[in-house]
Amino acid sequence: MRVLFAVFSYELRRFSTYRVATAAGVFTNSVFGVINAMVLLAVFDAKPEINGYVAEDAVLQVFVAQAMIGPVAIFGPPLDLADRIRTGEIAVDLLRPVHPLLWWLAHDLGRAAFSLAFRSAPTFTVGLLVFALPPPAAPEQWAGFAAAILLATLVGFGLRYLYAISGFWLMDTRGVHATAWLLGTFASGMVLPLVLFPDAMAQVLRLLPFAALVQVPAEILMDKATLPGGTIAGGLAYQAAWAAALIAIGTLLTARATRKVVVQGG
Amino acid sequence: MPDLPAAAAHPAPADPIVDVRGLGRSFTVSEGPFLRRTRRTVHAVADVGFTVPRGAIVGYLGPNGAGKSTTMKMLTGILSPSSGTVRVAGLEPARQRTRLAARIGVVFGQRTTLWWDLPLRDSLALTRHLYHVPATDHARRLAELTELLELGPFLRTPVRQLSLGQRMRGDLTAALLHDPELLVLDEPTIGLDVVSKSTIREFLLKLNAERGTTILLTTHDLGDVERLCRRVMVIDHGRLAFDGDIAALRDSAPAPRTLVVDLAAPTAPITVAGARCVAVEGPRQWLELDANPAAVIAAVAAEHEVADLTLREPDIEEVVADLYRRPAGERGRITA
Numbered sequence: 093m094r095v096l097f098a099v100f101s102y103e104l105r106r107f108s109t110y111r112v113a114t115a116a117g118v119f120t121n122s123v124f125g126v127i128n129a130m131v132l133l134a135v136f137d138a139k140p141e142i143n144g145y146v147a148e149d150a151v152l153q154v155f156v157a158q159a160m161i162g163p164v165a166i167f168g169p170p171l172d173l174a175d176r177i178r179t180g181e182i183a184v185d186l187l188r189p190v191h192p193l194l195w196w197l198a199h200d201l202g203r204a205a206f207s208l209a210f211r212s213a214p215t216f217t218v219g220l221l222v223f224a225l226p227p228p229a230a231p232e233q234w235a236g237f238a239a240a241i242l243l244a245t246l247v248g249f250g251l252r253y254l255y256a257i258s259g260f261w262l263m264d265t266r267g268v269h270a271t272a273w274l275l276g277t278f279a280s281g282m283v284l285p286l287v288l289f290p291d292a293m294a295q296v297l298r299l300l301p302f303a304a305l306v307q308v309p310a311e312i313l314m315d316k317a318t319l320p321g322g323t324i325a326g327g328l329a330y331q332a333a334w335a336a337a338l339i340a341i342g343t344l345l346t347a348r349a350t351r352k353v354v355v356q357g358g
Numbered sequence: 359m360p361d362l363p364a365a366a367a368h369p370a371p372a373d374p375i376v377d378v379r380g381l382g383r384s385f386t387v388s389e390g391p392f393l394r395r396t397r398r399t400v401h402a403v404a405d406v407g408f409t410v411p412r413g414a415i416v417g418y419l420g421p422n423g424a425g426k427s428t429t430m431k432m433l434t435g436i437l438s439p440s441s442g443t444v445r446v447a448g449l450e451p452a453r454q455r456t457r458l459a460a461r462i463g464v465v466f467g468q469r470t471t472l473w474w475d476l477p478l479r480d481s482l483a484l485t486r487h488l489y490h491v492p493a494t495d496h497a498r499r500l501a502e503l504t505e506l507l508e509l510g511p512f513l514r515t516p517v518r519q520l521s522l523g524q525r526m527r528g529d530l531t532a533a534l535l536h537d538p539e540l541l542v543l544d545e546p547t548i549g550l551d552v553v554s555k556s557t558i559r560e561f562l563l564k565l566n567a568e569r570g571t572t573i574l575l576t577t578h579d580l581g582d583v584e585r586l587c588r589r590v591m592v593i594d595h596g597r598l599a600f601d602g603d604i605a606a607l608r609d610s611a612p613a614p615r616t617l618v619v620d621l622a623a624p625t626a627p628i629t630v631a632g633a634r635c636v637a638v639e640g641p642r643q644w645l646e647l648d649a650n651p652a653a654v655i656a657a658v659a660a661e662h663e664v665a666d667l668t669l670r671e672p673d674i675e676e677v678v679a680d681l682y683r684r685p686a687g688e689r690g691r692i693t694a
């Protein structure tokens with residue numbers, strides 16, 4: 093497993109060479125967060141409490157969402173794997189004595205770790221300062237949130253891995269990715285907290301894996317009763333179940349793909 | 359020494375490192391506009407069989423689309439055969455890909471295993487963990503390869519800033535740091551200049567001579583073949599058209615030998631029996647031979663004042679080109 097740790101740290105270092113992109117990311121996430129928060133404040137002006145959320149909760153969730161964009165990569169980038177399948181570069185990946193899913197997981201965790209430290213943390217801090225939000229006090233909320241970020245990252249990876257390996261069958265995954273980004277944006281609670289959706293719709297969205305990316309981590313930080321099972325532990329269990337399921341499906345499909353795989357190009 | 363039965367005194371040669379029998383791979387390709395799409399089966403490799411003994415350097419040649427890369431992919435386990443069997447280092451590549459990976463080194467000249475954005479040495483360091491090479495062995499081999507392939511000046515350069523030749527040397531190093539028994543190279547000198555090509559060729563010869571590494575390579579560069587391979591296989595339309603040593607390949611070719619004649623003074627094109635003048639340049643004439651050279655040389659010397667004579671064997675390049683050009687039916691399979 094030393095190799096996976098090495099891959100993780102190389103990716104961490106690789107992303108640290110993209111300084112301008114990182115600064116731009118913090119800037120856009122912060123600006124978009126402020127706009128999004130102001131829109132939601134207007135909504136809560138009309139109605140002070142919606143399904144257990146008050147204005148501060150909604151704003152806090154907006155900045156949780158902006159902070160999560162990097163680690164879970166809701167809007168991409170797709171895993172490099174997608175492109176490598178399309179171009180046939182996957183051939184050299186398959187020559188390595190490491191399971192492709194673990195290889196790409198180590199990659200993605202390296203990227204996510206960098207993103208968390210240099211994109212998420214600054215963006216989240218900007219949000220707390222601009223809106224003078226009192227950060228949650230209870231240590232179990234913070235501990236739960238930390239675990240939730242890790243699990244959300246695993247779910248984000250699990251989803252993006254599936255999008256990427258669909259390329260073994262589809263040859264062009266742009267459609268899959270575009271649909272997924274759109275679905276992920278709304279179904280994760282990224283732009284609008286799921287509590288603002290009509291009840292029936294919210295119920296359905298809370299069953300999908302996307303809710304594990306933003307909605308559930310935000311509710312864990314705020315220790316909301318709307319969490320699965322009504323507790324932080326319930327929220328974490330829901331995320332863990334999706335992470336495990338997605339990774340299991342990914343492993344299964346990888347085995348099928350590599351058995352029948354057609355590596356493109358000479 | 360006690361008496362031994364003859365068989366034990368001369369043990370049978372070790373198993374071949376590559377053993378391919380009746381190997382075939384077809385692809386289904388869809389063509390045409392969306393609604394009138396038709397399906398067609400391409401037989402990229404059809405019924406190929408050969409073995410490679412340990413320690414050999416074998417060239418695998420063929421025109422574009424002949425099935426060379428497809429064969430290499432099946433040998434390395436990244437593509438499963440449609441028919442036939444493959445054994446490499448005693449393993450079945452498609453099913454034991456991961457185990458095989460530790461025993462072989464592979465370079466696809468058009469692709470890289472190196473980390474695009476990181477210094478070359480980081481990618482090389484990774485192979486130690488990838489193949490569980492003890493740190494001291496890794497350091498020793500890296501130092502050796504760095505010297506032989508002259509990697510020193512760019513070990514710290516990000517791979518994206520390397521020239522093609524530098525990158526190729528980096529990829530070769532990455533493929534060799536775990537000291538594989540077999541090195542599979544798919545066009546290792548593609549796009550390289552003369553100097554880089556020769557660095558790589560000399561390196562491969564040395565690797566083969568000193569470590570006994572078996573090398574199987576595809577190439578369009580017949581300079582590679584002439585310098586490196588005693589044996590070549592030629593594949594065309596997915597079938598072996600030739601398997602034997604280079605001399606036999608030359609003999610098999612009807613490509614004519616050429617006699618270059620330097621005369622004392624320019625004259626009209628020479629006419630002698632058994633030869634045809636194909637070019638004249640001042641006092642120098644080129645005669646294509648279709649008979650015994652000795653008779654032609656004697657006849658030329660009898661009629662003209664000759665300053666110098668050279669007999670040119672057909673270039674391996676011409677021989678191979680000729681082999682590709684022959685209609686498939688007529689060609690059959692030539693085995694030497």
Ligand SMILES: Nc1ncnc2c1ncn2[C@@H]1O[C@H](COP(=O)(O)OP(=O)(O)OP(=O)(O)O)[C@@H](O)[C@H]1O
Pocket residue numbers: 354355356357358385386387400401402403420421422423424425426427428429
């Ligand atoms: N993934 C694929 N899908 C469909 N056809 C393929 C695929 N890969 C190869 N082929 C076909 O198989 C044949 C052999 O291809 P291959 O790449 O093995 O040729 P090659 O000998 O390596 O040629 P080159 O010298 O151009 O590299 C070609 O006709 C090619 O079109």
Ligand SMILES: [Mg+2]
Pocket residue numbers: 358426427428544
């Ligand atoms: Mg090829």
